[in-house]
Amino acid sequence: MSRVGRKPIGIPKGVTIAVNDGLVVVKGPKGELKRTVAEGISVKVEGQSASFARPDDSPPMRAKHGLMRALVANMVTGVTEGYTRELEINGVGYKCEVKGNVVNLALGYSHPIDYPLPAGVSCKLDKNKIILTGIDKESVGLAAAKIRSFKVPDPYQQKGVKYVGEIIRKKVGKTGAS
Numbered sequence: 001m002s003r004v005g006r007k008p009i010g011i012p013k014g015v016t017i018a019v020n021d022g023l024v025v026v027k028g029p030k031g032e033l034k035r036t037v038a039e040g041i042s043v044k045v046e047g048q049s050a051s052f053a054r055p056d057d058s059p060p061m062r063a064k065h066g067l068m069r070a071l072v073a074n075m076v077t078g079v080t081e082g083y084t085r086e087l088e089i090n091g092v093g094y095k096c097e098v099k100g101n102v103v104n105l106a107l108g109y110s111h112p113i114d115y116p117l118p119a120g121v122s123c124k125l126d127k128n129k130i131i132l133t134g135i136d137k138e139s140v141g142l143a144a145a146k147i148r149s150f151k152v153p154d155p156y157q158q159k160g161v162k163y164v165g166e167i168i169r170k171k172v173g174k175t176g177a178s
Contacts, residue, residue, distance in 0.1 A: 005065035008049040009073050012080055017050050017072070019043045024072055028079025031120075031135045035071060038064040043072070078135040085144035087130040091159035094151070096130055098123050103130070107151040107161070115150070118143055129164065 011017060015028040022037045037043055041064055042053045050072065054065040077083075089096055089107075097104040103123055105113040117123055121134040121143050130147065134140040144163070153160035155171045162168060 003066070005052050005054070005062070005069045007069065008051045009069065009076060011045075011048045011050060011076065015076055015080060017043075017045050017076070019045060024075070026072065026075040026079055028076070030079050030082050033075045033079060033136060035075065038068050041065055041068045043068070074137045078137055082133055082135050083137045083140045085132045085140050086164035087132070087144055087147055087161055088164050089128045089130065089161055090153070091151075094128075094159070094161075096125060096128075098125060103147065105147070105150060105161075108159075113150050115143075115147060130161075 012028075015026065018025045018027075019037070024035050024037055024043060026033050040055055040061055044051050044053065052065060052069045052072075054061045091108060093106065094108060095106045101117050103115045103117060105115065107113060117132075118139045120136050121132055121139050124131045124133070132140050132144050132147075134143075148161045148163065151160040153162045153166075153168045155168060156173055158168060158170060
């Protein structure tokens, strides 16, 4: 069996998991998340745990088994604690502003970049840090990756948008030929 898929998910107090017609609904103190169950995978909620089962041991079914368990575990974590991704802007004149649900970035291009945040994702600024928060791990990570893609860090000058804690190795430039 899948090592990930066979582990039951513990359901904390204040969280409910409901399964109806191939749809898993997880409700908690921070909100509600829904996801369709992969074809062939069955979800069983009993007491304070949820378990997953598959009909056979074919490789695609084993992959779906572990995936569904991981996705539902992320949903449970999201509705209880939430997810946060932090980005750091490095560069002279690089700025960021938040206007409602739109992140406005000035990253050295001839025009500003306006990025509308996905539903359920909020943004705060702290000097040169962008802090994205939400209950859906997938949408928070996707928003962070999209903002980072506007100006990927340069290994020569160390300018751009990077994740907090990401290490960019500095490359040595050309040496002058004389």
